[in-house]
Amino acid sequence: MYCPNCSQLVPDNTRFCSRCGLSLTELAAWLAGHGVLSLPDPRQKAVTPRRKGMRFGAKMMFWAAIALPVFMVLSIAADSPGPLFLPFLVFLAGLSILLYSRLFGEDVPVNKFQPQQPLWFAGQGNNALPPAAETGIITPSRREVRTAEVVRPPSVTEHTTKLLDND
Numbered sequence: 001m002y003c004p005n006c007s008q009l010v011p012d013n014t015r016f017c018s019r020c021g022l023s024l025t026e027l028a029a030w031l032a033g034h035g036v037l038s039l040p041d042p043r044q045k046a047v048t049p050r051r052k053g054m055r056f057g058a059k060m061m062f063w064a065a066i067a068l069p070v071f072m073v074l075s076i077a078a079d080s081p082g083p084l085f086l087p088f089l090v091f092l093a094g095l096s097i098l099l100y101s102r103l104f105g106e107d108v109p110v111n112k113f114q115p116q117q118p119l120w121f122a123g124q125g126n127n128a129l130p131p132a133a134e135t136g137i138i139t140p141s142r143r144e145v146r147t148a149e150v151v152r153p154p155s156v157t158e159h160t161t162k163l164l165d166n167d
Contacts, residue, residue, distance in 0.1 A: 014105060053101025060094025 074083040
């Protein structure tokens with residue numbers, strides 16, 4: 001795959017271009033979709049923990065209702081109401097999970113998707129990274145720290161000349 005911003009060859013599993021810094025995560029999805037970027041439908045309701053719990057409880061109640069005729073046949077064959085205890089217990093467990101989720105479940109959706117960043121393709125912009133947050137202007141109250149100043153080591157000949165002078 002080639003970076004659409006600087007045309008550098010990059011491996012398919014790369015997240016950012018090493019030359020220009022372009023985010024390539026959405027680009028791989030765009031190429032896989034033959035030019036169509038599939039984004040989640042914003043109209044679709046997000047699944048909340050509350051809704052998940054209610055669905056799970058309803059599914060347990062449904063399967064208990066499906067299993068009830070089978071266990072009823074078993075109780076008739078055994079001539080005892082003992083086998084009916086299991087679907088009744090599963091039904092009550094599903095009902096309690098459903099009610100607990102309805103009353104105490106959180107109704108805040110869990111974000112699976114991060115906010116989409118705009119894709120910078122060739123022709124739409126030259127910069128792949130946002131502008132710098134601080135320009136670094138030096139004011140009179142703020143002095144520039146010079147870290148590149150290195151004390152020059154003394155010359156070897158100067159050191160030996162000083163030794164000769166002492167003799």
